[in-house]
Amino acid sequence: MISLSAYIPEMLETRRQFHHHPEIAWTEFLTTQTIVKRVRELGFKTVVGKALFDVEHTFGRDEEKIQAAMQESLKLGMDPVLLKELEGFTGCLAIWETGRPGPVTALRFDIDCVNVEEDHTDANEAHRGGFDSECCGLMHACGHDAHAAMGLAVAHWVKDNAAELCGTIKIIFQPAEEGTKGAGGIAYSNNLDDVDYILGGHIGVSAHLHEVGIIRAGFMNTTKMNVTFKGSPAHAGSNAEKGRNALMAACNAAMQMMGIARHGSGNSNVNIGTIHAGEGRNVVPVNARMEFEVRGETQEINRYMQETAERMIRGAAESYGVEYKIDIVGMAVDIHSDADLSDMVAEVAKSVPTVQKVFDIDKCSGSEDFSLLAQKVQSHGGKSAFFFYGCNHHGHHRADFEIQDAESLPEGLEICVKMVERLNGKK
Template sequence: MEFEQLREFRRELHRNPEPAFAEIGTAARIERAIAGLPVAVLTGKAAQDLSGVVDYPLPETLDRWEADAIAAGAVPERARYFRENGTAQVVDLEGSRPGPRWGLRVDIDALPMSESTEPDHFPAAQGFAATNGAMHACGHDAHATIGVGLLHRLADHDFAGSLRVLFQPAEEGVRGAQTMIDAGVADGIDRMLAVHMSGGLPVGAVVGSFTGGMATRKLKVNFDGLASHAAGAPEAGRNALLAASMSALAIMAVPRFSSADTRLNVGTLVAGDGVNIVPSSAVITCEARATDDVVVDELVDRIRSIVAGTAAAQGVDAEVAVMGQSATLTPDDELIDRIVGAATAQPGVLDVIRTQTLAGSDDANLLIRHVQARGGQGAYIMIGASSPGPHHSATFDIAEDAIGVGIDLLESVIRSR
C-alpha cells in the first residue's frame, strides 16, 4: 500500500472508532485491507479466548456497534462474524529463509469519549473526526495502520524467519492481551515487539523501548445484600451501599509503599433502587497500580481483605473479580540495540532515545513477558507523533507522517541481518 492509501485507511479507522471488544467494523476493515496478501489469518477462538472476560459487552451493546459497522460499509456477514466470534486477528507472514518468529502487537480499540469538533482540530477540519461517541484518542488507529502497512511491505518474503501481527482488541482497561495469550498465539514467538504513538514527542523521534511502567489490576466488586423498607423494617435489610462505601474509603486509605511507586483509585460506585429502600446491591470498580509486580499483588490482597471485612460488617456477600491486568516491563538490551541501530540509519528519524520510562500501564507488557518467560526477547517501541493535545483528550491527534516512520523502522528491524 502506498502512503496515501495508508493515510486514507487510518482516517477511515479514525472516523469509525469502536470501544473494547466491540471493534467490529475495525476488524472488518483490517481484514479487507490485508485481503490478497500471502498471509495466514487466525480469528475467533484461535485468536482469543473470551471465556475469562469480566463484563464483556452486553448483546444490545454489540448490536449497536454491529449496526454502526454495517452502516459505515462493513459487509454484513463479516460484521456478524466478528460480533459473534470476537474481534482479534492474528496474521502470519513467512520469510524466505530461516530465522526467528517476530511478533508485533498493534491495538485496535478506541476510548468511550467524544472528539473535539473545534475547527482547529485537524480531523474535524478534514472531515474525519468521529461523531459516534467513541474516539481514537491514543493512536490505536495509527497502530493498526502500521500493522497493515508492515504486512504489505514485507509481502515480498525477503526477510529471515516469520512475522506474526497481533491485532489486539481492548487495550484500554488492559483487558485484551490476556485473551490472546490464553488462546496460545504468543507461545511460539521469539522476538515480541509492540509499537505506540507518543504524542508528546515530535515526528522523527524514536524510543528504542519503554521500560518499567506500572503493573496494574482493574477490579470489579459486587456486593449482594437484602432489601427492606428503610423506615418500616430497616433492621431486616442488609445494606450493600454501606459496605461498598466503607470499602471505597478504606481502599483509598491503604498505605503507600516505600519500596515502589503506587496508585489506588476507586472509579465508580453504583448502588440502590430508591430513597426508601435499604440498598440490596452495589458495584464498585477500582484499580491498583505499582512499579513493582509483587507490590501490586499485595495491594490487591489488601483490597480483598477490606472488601471481606466491610461485607461482613454489613452482613452482605461480596465478590472481587479482575477485569484487566498488566505488568511491568524489562526489555532486552540485545533487541533494543537492534532497534536503535535500525532507527539511527533511517532518514526520517531525527532523534533516537534508547529507553524511556513508561508512566502508565499497557497490556502489551504481558505479551512481551510471556515471550521472555519462554526464552525470547521483547521491546516496546515509541514513535514520535506531535499531538496537539495529550493522550486520552478530545484534541489528541497524530501527525500522519509518523505512520511512515513506524513502518519504515519496523521493516528495517525485521529485515536487518
C-alpha cells in the first residue's frame, strides 16, 4: 500500500487553489471543473448535471446569478463542452465500481463558499500563504475548500488501492451546502438508492486541532424561506390612504416572528436576516422582500416555528392589505447517526497517531444538510455517521477563519480512507 503521506502535497495544493477562487452556492462551476476532470482522469464514472438531482428538491437557485456565473466561468477557463454537460448544475458524483461484490459506501464532501470578505492582512493564515480569496466578498470561511480537496485525495487513494477493495465507492461532491440548499436534490434523486453506508465530515466546528468529534445526534432541523410582499403605490403626502404598504407588512411580520412563543419541548430559533423594501422617500412602499430562517431541535418544533411564522406573515399581509408569497429556499433535518458505524469512526480516529482526543457529541447547534442524505440512506436500512476533524479557528464564517491545513487535513483523510478500507476492504 502506498503511504498516505504521498497524497498530502496534492491535497494541500488543491485546497489552496480552491481557497484562492471561492464560489458561492450553485455557481461552483470552476470548482466542479477541477473535480470532474480529476476524477475522470483517475477512472471514475461520473454523474453530473440534472442527473445528480431531483431538480424539484433543489433549493435557493437564483437562475439569473447562475447564468452570469456560467458566462464568467467561460472567461476564466471553463471548458465549454463540460459547461454544457453540467446543464447549469454544479457538483459531481464520482463512482468507483470494483467489480467485486460488496457494500456501496458513499462519502460526502461539500464544495461551496460563504459571503464573507476575507481578511487580507498578515493576521490571516491564507494571506500569509499567498492563497487568500481573489473574489470580492466571497471566502471559503467554512472549510469546504478543504472538504472538496479531501474528496479528491480519497478518490486518488481509491484508484491506487482498487485491487484491495470490493463493492462500490461513491464520492459525492455536493454544491450549495451553505443555506442548506444543495443536499435535498441529491437526497430525493435515485443516486443514493443503493447506498449501504454514508459518511460525512466537517473540519473544525467544536473540534480543536488533533481532536475528532463523533456526532451521535444533533444539528437543528431548519427551514429557510424568502417572502415577498406586494402592495400598491400612492403619494405619501397627499393620498397615502390609497396605498398599500408592503414595507410595514414586512416589518410588522418581522417584529412578531422574533417574538414567537418558545416551544416547551426543546430548542428553537428564528432569524430575520434581511429586509429590503421601498422605492423612494415619498412613495408608499410597494415591494418588500424578507429572508428568514427557523430552526428546531426536533422536526415537530421546527414545524411549529415554520407554521407560526407563516401565520404571522399571513396576518401582517392581511392587516396591511398587501399580497405575499413564501418560497422555501433551504432545509435540513436533525442527525441521528447509527451507533455501530459511529463506533467504527471513533475506533479508526483513535488509531490515527496524531489524534489526541476523540469525543462524542450528542447535541449540536447549527444545521447541516448532510442530514437529508443520511435520512435518505437510513430510510432504506443503510447506515450513517458524521464526524468533525479539528482545527484551531476563531469561528466559522469569519474573515479570519483558518484551518492549519497541513496538520488538520491529513487526519481527516486518514479517517476517510481507513473507513473505506474497513467497509470495502477485499474479504
